[in-house]
Amino acid sequence: MAVGYSENKDQVRNKLRRIEGQIRGIGRMVDEDTYCVDILNQVSAATRALQGVAIQLLGDHLSHCVHEAMVAGGPEADEKIQEANRAIERLVRS
């Protein structure tokens, strides 16, 4: 099945792998009793990286899945927009 991020799959995958490594690194910092503020800064960095993935996935979703539904028309176009809006709301509010 085609998904919105098909063309950027490797890039998304690499970003996620990097974030997974960041989180694992933060865990090690905790193990080693690293100073709180240094850990907090890494948590902020990982949070921003995760938002970056979300922004990319959302952009790809609009460019492909939502785009196709709109061109096809019908009730599914509206549903796709509503669904995208709820996803955007969850991102903005988190």
Place this chain on the structure above:
Amino acid sequence: MAVGYSENKDQVRNKLRRIEGQIRGIGRMVDEDTYCVDILNQVSAATRALQGVAIQLLGDHLSHCVHEAMVAGGPEADEKIQEANRAIERLVRS
């Protein structure tokens, strides 16, 4: 060295391990061409979990590191506050 999160170290560690698992799971979802919006929702959930870790670390930092510096007094107390403020700003803005 004592760090602010000493008493909650296991809890912080477990939360981070769970988030690492969430990120790995999101990577698998990408591998399996999972629908964009389902992935986005997992990214939002992981972002919120990461913010939860930050809020806990910050609370422990204020309760212990900043608290002790304030009771001890001197210029270090002010520095600790400035440093905490910058960490809070980074969190609020991310």
Place this chain on the structure above:
Amino acid sequence: MAVGYSENKDQVRNKLRRIEGQIRGIGRMVDEDTYCVDILNQVSAATRALQGVAIQLLGDHLSHCVHEAMVAGGPEADEKIQEANRAIERLVRS
């Protein structure tokens, strides 16, 4: 000119008027030396209300402006998506 929020103009207008009143109220709280945390909670509430306006405007923008550009096709469709993505990024990152 038709804008995305045309049908919800009164609603958006009323929300903004209410937020303007919230900000004015926060100003009065400052004048009256209200306790910091009570003010902070009002600032959080106003921030959430403002995000609510953004989410509504964005939803209307996707449903109308972006939708029409996509149906019309051509390079403008892509430009509209890029532009919407940048607006979403600004919102998510603020």
Place this chain on the structure above:
Amino acid sequence: MAVGYSENKDQVRNKLRRIEGQIRGIGRMVDEDTYCVDILNQVSAATRALQGVAIQLLGDHLSHCVHEAMVAGGPEADEKIQEANRAIERLVRS
């Protein structure tokens, strides 16, 4: 009564007045059917300005109210920390 932001009261007041003007300006943009994305960018700017006020108020609160409670000691010190943490959580999550 002394509040945390006493020394910066004029500055906080001015920032809030400016934000109130920003929100009023956004309302006028809606009246004049301004393009959605231009309005969204102003909403993002106002949101960031509001977060700036929150960060300042929180910093002043830690520097003064929480600081004094910590130096005084007793159960009130812990309560002030818990209260500050809840305010930080509300900000980070909004």
